[in-house]
Amino acid sequence: MTHELTGLLPELEVLRKDFPILSRTLAGGQPLVYLDSANTSQKPQIVIDTMVDHLERHNANVARAMHQLGAESSEAFEGGRDKVAAFIGAPSRDEVIFTKNASEALNLVANTLAWATGDLAIGAGDEVVITEMEHHSNIVPWQLLTERKGATLRWFGLTDDGRLDLSNIDDLITERTKVVSLTWVSNMLGTINPVAEIARRAHEVGAIVVVDASQAAPQLPVDVVASGADLLAFTGHKVVGPTGIGVLWGRREVLDRLPPFLGGGEMIETVSMQRSTYAGIPHKFEAGTPPIVEAVGLGAAVDYLSHIGMENIHAHEQAITAYALEGLATVPGLTVLGPLDATQRGGAISFEIDGVHPHDVAQVLDSRGIAVRAGHHCAKPAHQRFGVQSSTRMSSYLYTTPAEIDALVDGLEYTRSYFKLS
């Protein structure tokens, strides 16, 4: 019952062959139906090969090895930075900082803000504004910062249909606001937030804007300048790259004013026993041996996505998401959490089924080879907002087919019958 949907990537079956894992089978000979890409994406052969090639032929430490391999490794590592800079439209490659993951990127910002002096310093009476739909990694660092500095944490609430409630924006973002940090695309509700509009308001009061683009970078064309962000974080493994590497992009003026994060090798200009001076960006924030092969793999990953085209990937996601919303609506007792209009949301769809706990849903689906996520998806406050303890989440990506959505819907029907709800 596969339909011809407008917007799907052409030759999807050929594209799927780029991802070796998609052809494996699971217990009982079940083909894999991977619908957990918001958790982590699968990797194309080119990323795997690029990383293997680096380890087999070019491995050496970067920036400190005065030999041929060191030069090759440094070039490949810094090449990864160039590719990431191009992928997000960064005005300067130096504004791209490699971290361990998006969580570390956000914690880097929150921690260096805690140590900042001058304009960026945060203290009693100051406010940090986040939203109720954040991933825990964009909540907890700000709780830590405001607790440590005696500042106040405030947040945008959510509307019943899973959007940011902007009705009190003028009350929330005020002269006291120092930081506004929000997700571009919700990992639970799928909502795409009006980041540029909120950034405009934040800049009017002189606040800096931090954007968690962990779910946006995989599926939307990202132009960091147009986004309105001052600082923007995402992770490598959700953009078909490896784990162990994340990206913090920041406007040079902001990064230059933030103090160093971790101290160590490579982040210094000179060191004496009394004091040290620090390297310029990006190295100021990259102490120690960086994730070298991961940066090389991330470069290959974003090149792969750019080659397919982020506009095309976005259109594919929208087509699959619309098809999935349509299919899920046919399952009795199923409620989607978040916007129901595919053009207003990303490809992560969380839902509840009356009478079956998400764990049990995921377990039954897994027995049919269908991988989804069950739980609170590191967004407990957003679940509380909708009065649910946990949910089941399907998330698609550029390799997802309508047939896989059909398999999910069939699997959910089977789940209902297994738990005798039909």
Next chain:
Amino acid sequence: MSQELDALYQEIILDHYKHPHHKGLRDPFEAEVHHVNPTCGDEVTLRVHMADAPDGVLRVEDVSYDSVGCSISQASASVLTDLVIGKPVDEAMAIHESFLTLMQGKGNVEPDEEVLEDAIAFAGVAKFPARVKCALLSWMAWKDATLSVVGPVETLEESK
């Protein structure tokens, strides 16, 4: 595929899930604990009430609970209360130990039906590492609550 699922979701488990025994929080109680499974968010609030029986043996008079979670965690709480209510505390602790061994046995432990009764239905859960925590949530809460009243388990054994 369905056989594996059936090994996990035994009829007994689904029955306890749909019709949990002893559910709801009751008075009196000597201790109340709240346990969560941080990875999935399952939660249980559990109370224990114990009293010395006429023979001088400390008995589990009541275990009451309020919980949210999956079929495995809900059924497991229900089975726990069936097994321990009315038993001497040290015997209940031995049942706990036996259930723990079963759950941590990766499917290689033969359950003793004499001791575990309906809880033998959870033998299949031990083969699903991701679900073992679900099955143990209320059991760990019960042990925690009980020990907070009677003190470390060594004390119990020494007093035998």
